[in-house]
Amino acid sequence: MSLPPTTGGPGAGPEPGPDSSSDGDRPARPVPEATVSRLAVYLRVLGELRESGVETVSSEELAGASGVNSAKLRKDLSYLGSYGVRGVGYDVASLQQRLQGELGMDHRQSVALVGVGNLGLALAGYAGFAGRGFPVSALFDVDDELVGVDINGIRVRHVRDIPEACAAGGVTIGMVATPGPAAQAVCDLLVQGGVQSILNFAPVLLQVPDDVEVRKVDLSVELQVLAFHVARRQGAGGSAVVPAEGREPSETNESVVS
Amino acid sequence: MSLPPTTGGPGAGPEPGPDSSSDGDRPARPVPEATVSRLAVYLRVLGELRESGVETVSSEELAGASGVNSAKLRKDLSYLGSYGVRGVGYDVASLQQRLQGELGMDHRQSVALVGVGNLGLALAGYAGFAGRGFPVSALFDVDDELVGVDINGIRVRHVRDIPEACAAGGVTIGMVATPGPAAQAVCDLLVQGGVQSILNFAPVLLQVPDDVEVRKVDLSVELQVLAFHVARRQGAGGSAVVPAEGREPSETNESVVS
């Protein structure tokens, strides 16, 4: 029960070298993690601009539409090299292409979704995925009622088929939308199938090998951060608490997706 | 088209003083933003520990179960004051209570959800919300097919009722799960209804007054960050790109939830 946290090694010490992959070439251009998330945002905005027929944008404009300030945007883009023209701005089409390349959109990304319950169904049907280059191409569940059912033209398969199906289908990204208790087992199956990137919606900490990347989306955490700010605004400073008429938080904590 | 970004002022210059609010009292305990998100995670883990009958945890254990290192956890908790016992650890129950207070769980949090489509339905039924103190208490949509329908015992109302219903129901948090183009209008209605915290699932940047807090959950961005790491691993360093057999990203970009 005391396994090491996400990133770190077994506990020995800090990692030996900055990059252990055998490529050996360039120091693998260090794009800061914070920058990567924003690149994805810029890419969407560029898509919208392109549809609107805009051919060129300044850092100021693109930044404004992305919700960041222009200096940050320029610094972010500078990690990819110079793709702007001084005194003019950026060419929308070519910057878009550059970002797509950088964000791995030139590799085919194949997404598998495990857990076709409440949330899973929504994710399976989420137009934003297919529309942005991440078509969900495989569905899995344990429920016999669901296995065999067609959703958006994709047949739900049993989770036991995950390793084989993922390996065969070249799945690069797995999404885990199962109840918490099932998540780790499912994750292991995905890893077994060669999946190296996992988006986890289950409220648990997934344990994975060092070469697998996990991102977690925790909706309750998002709400709680908002609740914090609500409390901050209303309750002001005090430490004493208002009893919140007639209802205590109580220890209810069933957790987990449906 | 050149509205100022989220936080900053009109753009004149740096703010005059460190704190311009008129409270004047304590510097309003500065809990770092990054810490707040983690407090929510600790709170969940504490709930699980409590259910397991654990009465005391060390920073090491709690940190491990939360996916952070122990120093960070201790520093995070230190912003709330000393609630641990040296040489022993933390009392699970009292720490849980303390965190609940800090995260606004002692105020009643009432959540309104706008957009009962694909994703909205899933969110409405997400057990994790109700179970963790965030019951969705109001549903809204524009679709006449949906208005009037009962979902989990809650009747869907028309979006035009948002201002009145939110004000009357004391809604503190609004969730926007509409298609992108509708999001801003919906957001305005929520703000009109007095909602000061919004969780936005639509792929657009919401424009709100300074006293309203918005958090954005963008699933495509999450996938793209993962895709970036996939590409980084496989494609290695090179700048030149593999044409990805037979399919270009193309300019398809319909975006938006169903």
Next chain:
DNA sequence: GCATGTGAAGTTATTCACAGCG
């Protein structure tokens, strides 16, 4: 002239390492 690209300064967050207390 004008907007990019970038060193340098500033800010925020993480980690270290150890004093202090039960």
Next chain:
DNA sequence: CGCTGTGAATAACTTCACATGC
């Protein structure tokens, strides 16, 4: 003696401000 709480050191990220080049 063990584990918390925290100042100090480090690292990551952001913002500033201006040289650079079209």
